[in-house]
Amino acid sequence: MSRRSRFSLGLTVLAIFLILTMVGWGAGLYVDWLWFKNLKYPQVFITSMVSEIGLRVLVGLFIFGWLLLNLMLTRKSVWQAIQSFKPFRPFQQEDDNIIIINQRDWREHITLGRLTAVFTAVSLVFAFLYSTSVSGDWVVLFKYFKQTAFGTVDPIFKKDIGFYVFSVPFYEYVYHLLSSAVLLSVFLVAVVYLVTDTARGGLTKIFRFPTARYHLSALAALFFLLKAWGYLLNQYDLLYSPRGVVHGAGYTDTHATLLAYKVLFVLSLITAAIIVVNLFLRRFKLTLYAIGGLIVTSVLLGGVYPGLMQKFVVLPNEFSREAPYIAHNIKFTQQAYNLNQVQRQGFPAGRTLQASDIQENINTIENIRLWDWRPLQQTYSQLQEMRLYYEFKNIDIDRYQVDGDYRQVMLAVREMNQDQLPGQAKTWINQRLKYTHGYGVAMSPVNEVSAEGLPQFFLKDIPPVPSTSIKVTRPEIYFGESNDGYVIVNTKSPEFDYPKGDGNAYTHYQGDGGVKINSIFRKLLFAAALGDYKLLLTSDITNDSKVLFYRNIKQRIPKIAPFLSYDSDPYPVINAQGGITWIWDAYTTTDKYPYSEPFDKSGSNYIRNAVKVTMDAYNGDVHFYIADSKDPLIQTYSKIFPGMFKPIDQMPADLRSHIRYPEDLFLIQSRMYAVYHMNDPQVFYNREDKWTLPSEKVGNEEKPMEAYYTITVLPGQQKPEYVLIMPFTPQNKKNMVAWMAARSDGENYGKLLVYEFPKQELVYGPMQVEARIDQDTTISQQLSLWDQRGSSVIRGNLLVIPVKDSLLYVEPLYLQSEQSKMPELRRVIVAAGEKIVMEPTLDQALQRIFGEGVGLTMPQPPGQPPQANQPGRPTETQASVQELAREANRLYDDAQAKLKAGDWAGYGQSLNQLKDVLNKLMEKAQ
Template sequence: MNKSPQFSLALFIVAVTVMLSLIGWGAGLYLDWLWFNTVNYSNIFVTMLLSEYGLRILIGLVFFGLVLLNLMLTRKSVMQAVKAAKPFRPFAQDEDDNVVTINQFNWREHITPGRLTAVFTAIALVMGFLYSSTVSGEWINVLKYLNKTAFGTADPIFNKDIGFFVFDLPFYQLIYRLLALAIIMNAFFVAIVYLVTDSARGGLTKIFRFEAARYHLSALAALFFLLKSWGYRLDQYNLLFSSGGAVYGAGYADIHATLLAYKVLTILSALTAIVIIVNLFLKRFRLTAYAIGGLLVASILLGGVYPSVIQKFVVVPNEFNREAPYIANNIKYTQMAYNLENVERKDFPAGRTLTAQDIADNRATIDNIRLWDWRPLQQTYSQLQEMRLYYEFKNIDIDRYNIDGRYRQVMLAIREMNQDQLSVQAQTWINQKLIYTHGYGIAMSPVAGVTKEGLPQFLLKDIPPVTETDLTVTRPEIYYGESNDGYVFVNTKTKEFDYPQGDGNAYTTYEGDGGIKIGSFVRKAVLSLALTDYKLFLTGDIDKDSQLLLHRNIKERVPKIAPFLSYDGDPYPVITSQGEIVWLWDAYTVTNMYPYAEPFDNRRNNYIRNSVKLTINAYNGDVNFYVADAKDPIIQTYSKIFPGTFKPLEEMPADLQEHIRYPEDLFNIQARMYTLYHMTDPQVFYNKEDKWVMPTEKIGKEETNMDAYYTITVLPGEQEPEYILITPFTPQNKKNMIAWMAARSDGENYGKLLIYEFPKQELVYGPMQIETRIDQDPVISQQIALWDQRGSSVLRGNLLIIPINDSLLYVEPLYLQSEQSKMPELRRVIVASGDKIVMEPTLDQALQRIFGEGVGQVPGTTPTPGTQEPTAEQPTDPVTPTAQSIKELAEEANRLYNEAQNRLRSGDWAGYGQSLDQLQNVINRLQEQAE
């Protein structure tokens, strides 16, 4: 039979498309291989590749065999149906002679056992290939099962190690799903074949009257119900992740009703399979229908109705007494899952007021109070330090350094290259791939550093980096960061732009080895195909010594190496002692299979450990993984799967270990869980008698959730200042503060969680209560309102609650931003202590207003870095009126009122507030005179 030209063309197009797809896939695979070799993690690539495709091939072959076997079992019936079928006799009519010609065509002769086998084989191959995709990404569960590690803790119901639920159960569930789907699909194909071949002898309604179909489909049904029996067995373990009771995990109805139902259904399902098999010999197929129907009815009654009855009539009338043991399980295992059982609880006395001596004794804490929030600071950094349109500060990060012998908390940002901000004319292939290849430098300022103009006081700034401290940056080039999304080529015949210099530019050549060598002409062609970049192949600027820098965005680079880990949302840069810039990033091991533990996200993950600290060199892209929690069984399992990948934390360079910090994402999860799970008594927990909530604060004009914050302070009972992460707690439906949590980050104390609880009978101001006091203070609120109407806007920063000795100091910065220039300036600092609340241009002045002259700085020293000295127009203390008579006092009051109005019009808010204070003193004198 001749094929039409259209058919031949379509076949050719399909063949070419498939071939090009395979070539592209192969080129991409080769590129990945080269890249993994470059980053020295080829072992991970090989393990993932062999596991993924090995598993898919295995499953595809197994399914291919099952489909082919089942189809071959139908071949005899198909051939019998072919022989019994009538020949097909199409006819044709001659339009001129009105003659009808009958064409005798015996199609049965074309269906032979050999051809039928070929067709069945082709169908099985296609279905095996398609079915293999169902295990895509499941390789990690298989490898975790084969390399599992015991947790050393058993669940409270089945007494199985937690590792069974984390490693074994997901694997068993995978096998169950694969087998169940395979049986169902095979039954479907077999039924279709029998339906088609027997349609001439009865059709669909009579298919089960034919012996071959009955035996075949009955055998598949028996296998399915035997498998279903195992499925009910697995469902028993899933009860420990139930969310239908008083708490997460198996409750009273689950254990006393649903568990019993699953046990019974396990037996009934196995009996159903046996009945089906026996009936193959007894040929009483109606019993098979009864058995299946009975199992269906039993599953509805036992699995649905019975547990609901128990819940409604046994549990609900006496819920706590029924659920108490399971609530205790939930509390215990949730605390273990989030490492909350090791939280150290301490009392924090309330009612004590800070003194001037407390401030003087805690200068390290005062000097490190963060007056800059990342949001306004990022805008200010952008205006002052981006230098060119193509540079950007992606994020503002917080860290601490020993600078000139002082332990200081700083804020810093990397100056990265954003090629999208190049002018349209400059966005050429040469510029984007060969010239503008990297960012440059870093900006850093102390958290309390403020100039007299209200701008950050830089410790590192400009291009090239300039500093007056002992900090050094020897490698300011940023090839790997948070903005570097595209690939570039280095060591080409074209010089790279390094940084702007006067009226021109400075150029450089890459000296690292973090890229893929272009090498031969063939490799260049393959890379061009893999990147779908024909200009790479055609350009003469790229030679064999050039390098391809790929996956330069660290949030893409690291997960490509280790996709089985979860990652913190905030990697942060560190300047090493050698002057290099290295990114530090926290990684987590998580699972959603920890029995009885309350989930923390919408993927139902209910276990987390900060098991890995990793580093990424900003210049050459080197990635290193360090085990931060060697006790975690999941990271132990990953270490078995990928030997040599994870190094002990002790091998991390000492200068980087000094910058390790407790990760904020983990801390927020633990703090959120602790709002409920600090209650260990089941009765108290059930009634939510002591539920805490995460606090809120005011940012701008909106009330929003309060962020945890890093600070340097001396914890109660300690002697040295240390870097900690803090969040306060408030009671449910109240705004006062009930406790605060701290995570320690320094030295041997790293990772320790502390809870300081206030006496419940004492009032300790919460964040929103302080915000309310600010809004209700007549002087502060008037100044903010007026300031917000004069061509500028006021930005309220984060409210920080700083523990000092056994007391608290509240600090909130205010920023002024002009409508014409998006460059916020720090103009006021609000400080509250006890019943006093003040607003001054600097933190030192505010402390002086509350605690007295000279408290804001150490006597005999210069002002602390980042503070402003008072000017003549900004007296620090109100002048006490000396007038004695009522007339003199009235004149003085009138003068002070006019002075206050003049200062208000000139924008002198501190002077305005002080004039009002003086006016209040005069009015008090007038009242005394009147009496």
């Protein structure tokens, strides 16, 4: 094959590749448009795509025009260099009258038109490459033009916080764009002049020709003008300086570095002016002196001088120098994390809980969470997944009105995991048309346990079987946390719905979600966009068929709003219609809040839970609700995308009753508050009262304690409410000094409370209670015994429960045999004051501590009689013969179980209880 043929073939292959790439890109773009349109967010798509493409085109055109202009200014120099070579002689006379015919001169191939074409091609390539780097930057521009004031000014430059959040990023973006364009043009024209000047005059005459000097001097002057602007922008970055004792501008930054930037700003302008003047004076050494002086000044003023000031002026008197800046850091960090809204209250210590306190706060006791989500997820999997292809992705915690009572529950959605289908079943038909959705929900109260140590289900099995007023009438899960691939519904092939006896039940999708494939054109589009040619070959697709894609909530919602940050845990809610709706917390963040301490590695130092997002598990409908209307960032996004965000009041009431304070935000605020509860700069500087988040035993390891939800009556309140709690311990100590609560119900949603203990009183912290558990001889012996008999003991979360103005510590214990992955709840450890007990149930543990008059009002597991002395239940003296007989039978079974487990102490206790019941039974018989 000739060289020309190979070249033509290469061009053909390249053209085909480019065409296929453009077709795939265009198909994906149009499919996304159909998807946004189906979700009723076409304006979001138009705004995003037009802005994205428009910005890339504008930036590309600017870079192209700028580079081409500068390259065209070199064209004359290049042409002169070409013409300066010795003239071409087609014939050459040699000795003996021999005439040699020379080959064609390479200069004949170079014309001004071809030179222009080369410069145009080079400019296009660099412009295209640079334009790809600005993907997503359109948000910066829109935030600048639609910005909202924060209403607070910084203490150094006296500008509104919005200036730093919205304006400065825009100015920096423009500055980097212009600087990059100038530097890129300097590089290209320098290469051109280097080659042409070397060709004309040798290495000793590089850049000595006037055209090169003038051109490069003009670019240098423009660069230093931009550099002066850059020094002005650098001033504002001092507000995030990590140099001092706190984050933000310190004494050295404001007295040395800020001065350096101002001097360098003036010197940059002078340098640019000298370069321009030298275009006429031709004293180019003066230019070198100016540039050299700027560099030396930058090193001395920008590096050496601040270092000397920090070492010899600040460090010997650090607190007195830094005190005002520490106060700025405390104030603005508290504002950035909303910690200035925390309500601080005292909480008495040393008071011992009484039986009356338990009875008066029975709703709190009923909702103590005995099930840890880790072992419960394994138990759910064993009991309720039913088939290999079903999966409980997460166990979530929520609260519901259950038969008129406010109850805390744990629930999980049974989703489809196609990866767990048997190998022979992983066909295209099954994965795309048959196994399209998960089915149903499992739900259990946080504190109820069966006689076998397993959860008591409010909802279970397939189809969902309710034991309470909570019912699921639309159990299909098409959109959730596990649904990663696309599926096609309403085809000729019925969808698998759920297993039924020896066979299966089938269904057809009846929702509004998905995009129709009602033409051969759309078939081609989806085949190209999804990269699946089988879409074109299947005969099961009809005009009513729909493609459901972007079904995973963590893919679906960020595709609509990529400018928001999201919580790590979306959670399902059973709505009033019996369907399933996902709720996901979204945050607005920035790294431009002055003086605020960052909370992550990317430097983000401001966060608000500004948005609650809902997604229907059947239809896939997505709605954004503003949860914090005071947040300037969400106000700005609302201006950019009119109609996208709705007021929280427009969220359906049944869903609004399930919104909760998000754990991720609470953890960030807790970590910050552990340091930033100190308002006095002197105390803050010395870290005299620094707190830390406690640790606890999970399994056999010590791990950081997780925040936990519970239903309790907060001190000073009358009604039980759903709160998120985190205790605090002092630095390098294990006792507890305070606890924080975030409220989630009604008009109190979002309020943060901190209850502080008296500093002179000892209140046990979580690890101290864990140590007391390990040191209790009876408990430790029992745990050791279980661990030696083919079972492993799993220690659940230690919960610190506020009851009235005292604390109750509760830790569940689970047993898991070596052959089974189904942990069973077998013991509950309760600590109150100096007492610590371990019993089979929370009720029994409370009775051991507070006496027989204390009991729970929750329903008992089947086969167990009501506990004694509880409201609405018969007392022991009123118990019927039948009830006593059932109790005797239960105690006998319990004694046998303890005997098999080697629990001799428990075995003896059960026999004593059995004897008491038998005596009462005999009295009844008489």
